[in-house]
Amino acid sequence: MFLGTKGGPRVEIGRSNPANLIEINGTRIVLDCGMGVSRQLAEAKVPLTSVKYILISHHHSDHNLEYGNLVYNAWVSGLSTPIHSFGPNGLEEMTKTYWELNKFDVDTRIADEGRPNPRPLLIAKDIVADGEFLKTDEFTITAFRTPHPPITDNFAYKFTTPDGVIVFSSDTEYNPKLAEFAKGADVLVHEALFAPFVEKLVARVKNGATLGKHLMASHTTAQDVGKIASAAGVKLLVLSHLVPGDIDVTDDQWIAAVRENYSGRVSVAKDLMELVLPVKP
Numbered sequence: 161m162f163l164g165t166k167g168g169p170r171v172e173i174g175r176s177n178p179a180n181l182i183e184i185n186g187t188r189i190v191l192d193c194g195m196g197v198s199r200q201l202a203e204a205k206v207p208l209t210s211v212k213y214i215l216i217s218h219h220h221s222d223h224n225l226e227y228g229n230l231v232y233n234a235w236v237s238g239l240s241t242p243i244h245s246f247g248p249n250g251l252e253e254m255t256k257t258y259w260e261l262n263k264f265d266v267d268t269r270i271a272d273e274g275r276p277n278p279r280p281l282l283i284a285k286d287i288v289a290d291g292e293f294l295k296t297d298e299f300t301i302t303a304f305r306t307p308h309p310p311i312t313d314n315f316a317y318k319f320t321t322p323d324g325v326i327v328f329s330s331d332t333e334y335n336p337k338l339a340e341f342a343k344g345a346d347v348l349v350h351e352a353l354f355a356p357f358v359e360k361l362v363a364r365v366k367n368g369a370t371l372g373k374h375l376m377a378s379h380t381t382a383q384d385v386g387k388i389a390s391a392a393g394v395k396l397l398v399l400s401h402l403v404p405g406d407i408d409v410t411d412d413q414w415i416a417a418v419r420e421n422y423s424g425r426v427s428v429a430k431d432l433m434e435l436v437l438p439v440k441p
């Protein structure tokens with residue numbers, strides 16, 4: 161399920177910031193914790209205490225700002241089983257400092273409300289290299305480093321499940337190697353930038369010129385996403401992490417841009433949209 165589909169750190173009405181829920185035979189995995197992830201899970205009627213894994217793709221705030229708070233929110237809802245989290249370098253440190261930041265409240269609630277200590281319930285692990293980092297009887301998850309200038313500690317993730325393979329691109333510059341990583345996957349969820357609107361987007365802020373440069377250099381235009389999907393030969397392409405996600409770009413405009421280089425199935429993600437594997441022919 162797509163919980164938040166707008167790229168970028170601004171919190172506004174409309175699309176929520178990046179977050180996804182992947183459910184494999186009842187195991188719930190949250191991928192990215194943009195602001196609003198707890199609220200979106202509540203909207204989707206998914207108990208926060210049922211989350212087993214959290215993955216962070218990279219340490220931009222639209223992907224990690226609610227990381228600690230999601231676990232905190234699960235804890236005050238009665239979390240009793242551990243959550244394992246994985247992400248690029250810095251996740252373990254962030255986990256430690258999160259509990260320091262919230263020491264007063266957490267210790268108060270343990271003593272005053274009789275809650276268990278939440279710290280052992282969040283087990284963080286930094287991913288240091290490409291490859292498989294999580295394997296259960298039912299699925300494996302593989303990481304693939306992709307450049308998102310100036311960030312290099314940034315991972316696309318592939319979920320290999322009994323019902324099919326789904327790949328999430330993370331934020332990324334146009335990277336043809338992602339097509340190899342996603343080769344033959346059932347679904348590719350790729351970030352997308354609508355280039356004609358970048359000017360409109362940056363006109364709103366003081367740091368416009370620099371922001372415009374960042375957007376063009378470190379994200380992938382919808383046209384280039386089409387190239388990746390064609391080369392990967394996926395059954396379904398889904399655009400999510402839309403930039404801009406808060407100025408109206410219609411689905412038709414997104415799809416027309418992708419179509420310049422891709423003739424397969426494509427859809428534009430919406431918040432709380434569900435996608436079920438295997439994808440129907």
Ligand SMILES: [Zn+2]
Pocket residue numbers: 167168178220222223331401
């Ligand atoms: Zn982002």
Ligand SMILES: [Zn+2]
Pocket residue numbers: 218220308331
């Ligand atoms: Zn980013």
